[in-house]
Amino acid sequence: MTTTRVAVPRKGRPLEAVLERLASRTGTAELADDIISTLRYEKAITKGNQRADDDVYHRLAEYSTLSDPRRPEYTLLRDDRDGMPRRVVFDSVTVPTDHGDVQLIGREEPFRALRTHEFALGFDSADLVLEEVVQLRDDPLTSIGEINDRIDPLDTDVRVVTGLGDTVYHTLLALPGVIDAQNRPLNREFVAEYEGELCISPRYERLVEAVLGTAALDGITFTYPDNGNEEEADIAATGIGVYLTVTGSTARDHDLELGERLFPSETVLLENASEGDDTTRRVADLFTAPEETALQSV
Structure with missing residues (x-):
């Protein structure tokens, strides 16, 4: 079966929302909890609220399992706090599903990675979509469901599929x-x-x-x-x-x-329609709650 690559944030609430939603559909709660707890611990170290015995390079080597793609990998980024410390962030993990393997790949700006056609599917904050591409009008934008109507099709092929409810x-x-x-x-x-x-x-x-x-x-x-x-x-x-x-x-x-x-x-599932196919549409369904209606057919 094929592997579908999905762009996700490297840290924070949006990544946690993606991991939790995927875990609820694939029975990978232990994997999601491991990634979430690791990143929260590293955030606490960066903020000075937690102390670590090993330096950041030893911790990175301990967390990452390069020989098994179904175990998470991490990487280092410069944090913008005083001193610009190196922070451990999410890099990738592969999760088996009924529609083939789904590889979550960390990106600093997933929405922009979809806009440049690197991915068919991805997750990012709805805030960034509003900041980047929605048209400004006299009447207010009041809901996630209205976003696609405010996107100029000449500006981008990316559309919002659904929100994850981490509101x-x-x-x-x-x-x-x-x-x-x-x-x-x-x-x-x-x-x-x-x-x-x-x-x-x-x-x-x-x-x-x-x-x-x-x-x-x-x-x-x-x-x-x-x-x-x-x-x-x-x-x-x-x-x-x-x-x-x-x-x-x-x-x-x-x-x-x-x-x-x-x-x-809210964290939203995004699709670049020009890059999608039947497999990516089935993978997108993994992230849509049974009671939810996608904002467009994907």
């Missing part, structure tokens, strides 16, 4: 005084009536424009958190902003109130 949200946050000034719910309509500064992460500027809708941004000036500051602290200093939230506890610590959840930050 946190880009959420409106504001101080009570700012909300009280309009005496209305903190939602997109609030922003449409608001004039002044709105604090966002600079890497999400295009995303925020897409999910608020360009018509709502008249009279608004974006500001950005200072390097090293908590985003919630700078949003509080501005009075209103957009940030990724899970529980909102840190926002509340800064007296911010949570408003509308604007858009899900």
Whole structure:
């Protein structure tokens, strides 16, 4: 049987979501847990929250099993933390399935690897798709299901197939005084009536424009958190902003109130239709939950 190569992130929540979904379909929970726990341990070392007896090269040699592709391989990357330490990240693993072997291959930017036709299938954050290719319109983009309609077919052959449900949200946050000034719910309509500064992460500027809708941004000036500051602290200093939230506890610590959840930050399965075939379409089905409907036929 053939081997289908799938591009995946090298670390973090999106990779964990892919491993967990594949494990639930192939009975490889032990393998997924091993990779996830290894990468979390290495992240803790990089952040200074964990100490290791061996240096990073010895740990890398211990983790990787080059002679057996069904055991995970890892590699080293420079982390962007102080001192730029070398960090162990995921490289590849091959998982047997009913549709042939599926080889997960780590990429720094899986979405871009699909755009350049290196892969037929891959996973990345929906955020990156919004930042890279969706068209900006007056009306807001509100769901994963609307993304494909905003992609210019002349720009890329890549489309979103489905989300994996590992969702946190880009959420409106504001101080009570700012909300009280309009005496209305903190939602997109609030922003449409608001004039002044709105604090966002600079890497999400295009995303925020897409999910608020360009018509709502008249009279608004974006500001950005200072390097090293908590985003919630700078949003509080501005009075209103957009940030990724899970529980909102840190926002509340800064007296911010949570408003509308604007858009899900979720790992999505992507397909380059021009590179796909019957095998890749069957492999894509492994990652679609029985109750889910793919955003397009793959």
